[in-house]
Amino acid sequence: MxxxxxxxxxxxxxxxxxxxxxxxxxxxxxxxxxxxxxxxxxxxxxxxxxxxxxxxxxxxxxxxxxxxxxxxxxxxxxxxxxxxxxxxxxxxxxxxxxxxxxxxxxxxxxxxxxxxxxxxxxxxxxxxxxxxxxxxxxxxxxxxxxxxxxxxxxxxxxxxxxxxxxxxxxxxxxxxxxxxxxxxxxxxxxxxxxxxxxxxxxxxxxxxxxxxxxxDLLAPRHPDHGPQGLPVNRTAAAAGVTAESVPGWRLNVYGPTPYALTLDELRALPQHEVTLPIACVEGWSKSAQWTGVRVRDLLDRAGARPGAGLRVVSLERRGAYRVMDMGRTYARDPLTLLALRLNGEVLSLDHGFPARIIAPNRPGVLQTKWVTRMEVL
CATH class of the missing domain: 1.20.950 (Fumarate Reductase Cytochrome B subunit)
Known part of the structure; x- marks a missing residue:
């Protein structure tokens, strides 16, 4: 059978x-x-x-x-x-x-x-x-x-x-x-x-x-939840940045005329306020008020040519986006800031204290936090 x-x-x-x-x-x-x-x-x-x-x-x-x-x-x-x-x-x-x-x-x-x-x-x-x-x-x-x-x-x-x-x-x-x-x-x-x-x-x-x-019941992020009313993807702890690593911080800018600035000296420069969204690849986004120094002003002080780009290096110890390159269109945009304040408050450590990049029309992973060095390309 x-x-x-x-x-x-x-x-x-x-x-x-x-x-x-x-x-x-x-x-x-x-x-x-x-x-x-x-x-x-x-x-x-x-x-x-x-x-x-x-x-x-x-x-x-x-x-x-x-x-x-x-x-x-x-x-x-x-x-x-x-x-x-x-x-x-x-x-x-x-x-x-x-x-x-x-x-x-x-x-x-x-x-x-x-x-x-x-x-x-x-x-x-x-x-x-x-x-x-x-x-x-x-x-x-x-x-x-x-x-x-x-x-x-x-x-x-x-x-x-x-x-x-x-x-x-x-x-x-x-x-x-x-x-x-x-x-x-x-x-x-x-x-x-x-x-x-x-x-x-x-x-x-x-x-x-x-x-x-x-x-927003099923989404992993709510746009209002997070330090200073803004979500955070990568925390300072995850990036290996602690409060102990910030004292004595200086911004080093390398170019034809290199220089360095302390946080107080950076705050003494002309400050600009912009309203820009931060939008992450995971799909969440929210607009916020950012205050800081225009990146193009920092480039001009370093003697950068008008068509120069920028490389930004973070304090974080590891991560695929620890180093970020920025083209001349973004670097020269008057809305691109080295931000020191968020929604009127000093940046929290999770949001990039002492300084972070904020630029228009950019993915959130390229809005580098904990900036320590900028290099004219």
Missing amino acids: KLRLAPPSFSGRLHDARTATAIGRRLAVAVAVCFLTGVLSHYLQRPPGWLAGELPSRPVWGYRLTQGIHVASGIAAIPLLLAKLWTVYPRLFVWPPVRSVRHALERLSVAVLVAAALFQLFSGLLNTVQWYPWPFSFVPVHFAVAWLLVGALLLHIAVKAPQIRAHWTRKSPGTLELPAEDGPDRRSLLLAVTAAVGAVTVTTVGQSFTPLKRF
Whole structure:
């Protein structure tokens, strides 16, 4: 007596091409927005040498907007991806599993697409809470897999173009074979998915879109929670900066005419006040009032040429952003400060006392805290 393993059967009526297409086009929009804003974020955070001096410092809220959209669209894509996988997962059990070389390549491309999408969305979600349970560096791997995901998605769309075209709208030709009674169930499913997307968006986007901060229930940051009313990602303790390391602090500026300033001498220079947002790659942001010395004034005192860039070094003992390079556009912007005060108060140690950089349209990781040295490039 021989045992034959029959493939599982699925009785759900919504595991069909029309439902998959309806959810897929919404997912494609979310992924496209997330990808484009993510690429912009990557090059603002890690610009190639030829681009570093040309990055724009305006609008001042530019990075806040694009990074907020990046994180929001990535989170919104998670329920869409899960719904999409639910509609198509019976196809994973087709028999025989491979019918031809073309079919094998198609299934391989789908496997790459699904794996890349799951990795991108869930690793990005873990990044928002700063939890990295993997041995590799998040930023370069996340950036590389983003291109892999987009390539696999374009290939998938090209292969499935006839089916997508046939089921794009309710009146598309080739859809008459679908039972009419499935319509209400399909609409209910799409409504539920839309509600899920709306729920996760409304309860997380308040960390950057402050008018909705009262609904900020699921986001890892609240824009009002933190020392001096501003959140902190990297504390002084995490950076190895203590109160004992600050006494005797001096700002050393190196250039054609190098000099050094004590904190009192820095405070005696002309002070400027600006209102700028600090926006972090994890998706949270908030505007604050910053007071300090214009970076361009410090560069001029060091004899820097008009087109010179700047390198800033922090007191922190370790960290990927202990040293930061700033292009000439940012360095010369009148809103770029070596800040000494936040919201009218002396900077707390966690916010970068005795001095930190604040510049318009810059990722938070490049707003260097605990500045000890500046070098004209």
